Structures are given as C-alpha cells and as structure tokens.
Amino acid sequence: MTGNSKFAIYGALAANLCIAAVKFVAASITGSSAMISEGIHSTVDSGNSLLLLLGMKRSRRPADAGHPFGHGKEIYFWSLIVAILVFSLGGGMSVYEGISHLQHPVELSDPMWNYIVLLSAMVFEGASLVYTIRQFNKSRGKLGFWKELSMSKDPGLFAVIYEESAAIAGLIIALVGVWLGHYFQNPVFDAAASILIGLVLVFVAITMVRESKGLLVGESAGKPIVKGIYNLVNSEPRVHTLYYPLTMHLAPNEILLALDVEFKGDMTVKELFGTIKHLEDQIKKEYPSVKKIYIEAKNFEGKEKPWEDL
Incomplete structure (x- = not known):
C-alpha cells in the first residue's frame, strides 16, 4: 500500500464529512429527497474511508505462525466490506428514500440552499477526484485509464476513484432533479433523482465487489x-x-x-x-x-x- 493511496483516502474522508453535514442541513430546510440521498451517500463514503484506513493498518501487520505470508490480503477484505456498504446503505437507502417520496410527495421549499450545497459539493468532490487520479496516474501503465483502473491492485486508489466518480454523478443527478422539480412544481422529479442516485451507487458497488473478489481469492500479477x-x-x-x-x-x-x-x-x-x-x-x-x-x-x-x- 502506497503513501499516495493513504493521502487520497484522508482527502476523501475530510471532504465527505464536511459535505455530509451540509447536505443534511440543506435537506432538513428544503425537504428534498435527492438531498437526503446525497447526505446518506456522503455519510457512507466517510465510513468507507475509515474502513479502508483500518484495512491498510491491519494489512501492514508482520507475518506470524498463523499467517506465514503476512496479513496483506486484509485490505482486500475491507474493500469488499466497503463495496457491500455502498450497495446496501448507499444504493439501497437512496432507492428506498426515492420510492417513499414517490408514494408520499413532500412539497419543496426554496431550492437556493440545495443549489449552494450541491455546487459546493461538486467543487470539493471534484478536487478530491482530481487529486486521486493524479496519484493513480503516477503508477499506472501505458494502457487506457479505465483499463488500468480495472487492473489496479490498490483498493486505496481504485475504491476512492469509483466512489468519487459516483459522487460527482450523484450530485449532477440531484442538481437536475431539484431544478426540474421546482421548474415544473412537481416533487416526482426530485424523488426520481433519488432513485437514480441509488442505482448509480448499486452499479459502482457491483464493480467494486468484482474487483475486490478477484484480489481476495488470489489474483495474478498484471x-x-x-x-x-x-x-x-x-x-x-x-x-x-x-x-x-x-x-x-x-x-x-x-x-x-x-x-x-x-x-x-x-x-x-x-x-x-x-x-x-x-x-x-x-x-x-x-x-x-x-x-x-x-x-x-x-x-x-x-x-x-x-x-x-x-
């Protein structure tokens, strides 16, 4: 595990903690389902960063009689747990929140807070994503970016890139959903955005599960x-x-x-x-x-x- 991946995780953790708090405040003021989903998303991402840091620390333990090849694979176990949490807590709760608001629509208030929070979050999430990609590019090969990412063996980098990419996509969806909801005065658009955010997280989680599973069961070198x-x-x-x-x-x-x-x-x-x-x-x-x-x-x-x- 490189120092680059550790710094990337710390950066993502700091950004997600701040953004999650602001999103929940905005959601409580405006009643936006998409904002609640985004707040859940950032909270899950914060917890995932802590789990990855835990995995990094435990994977550095020296070899012993019970683990003669060391504990390096533990980081892959925790990256799998992260993927499961993204699927269940992030994706599942966002879809549930959207369906709940479809069944029981909530009148939307002034969207200004939503716009401010979403645009600010895009800046922070974008900065974190750019930094992580730069760290990844320092060590990747000559193949295309996405090909190299799918072949990466470092969850500290590929997990953050997947999560931050999902975060940017979710913010765009939430922004469009909030705007459409107020433009047409119809909360259905906001609820639909929440469901779409959940589906994005489910897709990212499945991708991370596939990556982590291959490494956990003994993946070959490139x-x-x-x-x-x-x-x-x-x-x-x-x-x-x-x-x-x-x-x-x-x-x-x-x-x-x-x-x-x-x-x-x-x-x-x-x-x-x-x-x-x-x-x-x-x-x-x-x-x-x-x-x-x-x-x-x-x-x-x-x-x-x-x-x-x-």
Missing part, C-alpha cells in the same frame, strides 16, 4: 509483470525450459512468485545455487513488488555431490 519475469528468466543461458510463472498478489505492492525451471544438466550444484540466487536478485531488482520467490529446479543432475561444493 500481464506485463508476468511476461517481463518470463522473458528475464528465459534469457538466462543456463535455463533449459521455463514453465509459465505463477504469481499472486498478497497485498497491493507484494507479489508471490513461483517458478518451475528445468536447468541445463551440465551444471554443478554450486553453479545451480548461484544461478538461482542471480535470478532472484534480478527479478527483485526489476520488479520490486515481487517480495517472495520460490524456484523449483526440475530434472537436474549436477556433476558433483550436492554438499561437497558448499
């Missing part, structure tokens, strides 16, 4: 890293056959690598050990995220007895 490792090891003159590298993310910046390698049979045991050490050093130098490497030497018969050269 193809450029796997292909790069394969080419690096295969270029070693003493390697006869290299099978496809097996990788798994233990944390956003911690990869487990397992290699099945057939070395050439004219090597001594000492040369074999030296070659393996050289390969491990080269891999860790080129790919610092690869923290643990296991190389299984197959079909090897050294010229000398195993322990005489050591």
Whole structure:
C-alpha cells in the first residue's frame, strides 16, 4: 500500500464529512429527497474511508505462525466490506428514500440552499477526484485509464476513484432533479433523482465487489509483470525450459512468485545455487513488488555431490 493511496483516502474522508453535514442541513430546510440521498451517500463514503484506513493498518501487520505470508490480503477484505456498504446503505437507502417520496410527495421549499450545497459539493468532490487520479496516474501503465483502473491492485486508489466518480454523478443527478422539480412544481422529479442516485451507487458497488473478489481469492500479477519475469528468466543461458510463472498478489505492492525451471544438466550444484540466487536478485531488482520467490529446479543432475561444493 502506497503513501499516495493513504493521502487520497484522508482527502476523501475530510471532504465527505464536511459535505455530509451540509447536505443534511440543506435537506432538513428544503425537504428534498435527492438531498437526503446525497447526505446518506456522503455519510457512507466517510465510513468507507475509515474502513479502508483500518484495512491498510491491519494489512501492514508482520507475518506470524498463523499467517506465514503476512496479513496483506486484509485490505482486500475491507474493500469488499466497503463495496457491500455502498450497495446496501448507499444504493439501497437512496432507492428506498426515492420510492417513499414517490408514494408520499413532500412539497419543496426554496431550492437556493440545495443549489449552494450541491455546487459546493461538486467543487470539493471534484478536487478530491482530481487529486486521486493524479496519484493513480503516477503508477499506472501505458494502457487506457479505465483499463488500468480495472487492473489496479490498490483498493486505496481504485475504491476512492469509483466512489468519487459516483459522487460527482450523484450530485449532477440531484442538481437536475431539484431544478426540474421546482421548474415544473412537481416533487416526482426530485424523488426520481433519488432513485437514480441509488442505482448509480448499486452499479459502482457491483464493480467494486468484482474487483475486490478477484484480489481476495488470489489474483495474478498484471500481464506485463508476468511476461517481463518470463522473458528475464528465459534469457538466462543456463535455463533449459521455463514453465509459465505463477504469481499472486498478497497485498497491493507484494507479489508471490513461483517458478518451475528445468536447468541445463551440465551444471554443478554450486553453479545451480548461484544461478538461482542471480535470478532472484534480478527479478527483485526489476520488479520490486515481487517480495517472495520460490524456484523449483526440475530434472537436474549436477556433476558433483550436492554438499561437497558448499
């Protein structure tokens, strides 16, 4: 987990706490269903930021007897919990609020407070989103932005980007709903906006669940890293056959690598050990995220007895 993702979460948390309070004040004054949904949305986002920070802290715990590979995957567990909360509390409550106002319309008062709060929230949410995207761009590859985001292994960045994008979309929907409601003097538009906000949150939650689930069950490193490792090891003159590298993310910046390698049979045991050490050093130098490497030497018969050269 990078410092960039931590700062992005802190920035999103501060913005959401302030915005949630103002939204609820505006909703209590104007009676807007969309504003209530937006207040719920910002409150859920604030709680989600705290859960991600908790996951980051717990994932840094060192390895122990019960968890010999460390606790890095815990951040993926908490990102899954965040996705579930976005779905249930954010999406579910917003849809419920909209349906409730459709069944029992509330007369809307002066919308000025709604406009002020929504436009101010757009500025804060937009600033948080731009900052997070800049942090993400520092580490992303050469593929398109959305492709790289879907391949990201850092919930501290992709979760914030998804949430802030949903927040901007929700604010736009709320602004249009409030304006239409007052222009036509019909609260149905405001209630419909609340339902649409909920559906946006449900879509984002499903996307986050898919991302977190893949990482939690043991997702491979990105193809450029796997292909790069394969080419690096295969270029070693003493390697006869290299099978496809097996990788798994233990944390956003911690990869487990397992290699099945057939070395050439004219090597001594000492040369074999030296070659393996050289390969491990080269891999860790080129790919610092690869923290643990296991190389299984197959079909090897050294010229000398195993322990005489050591």
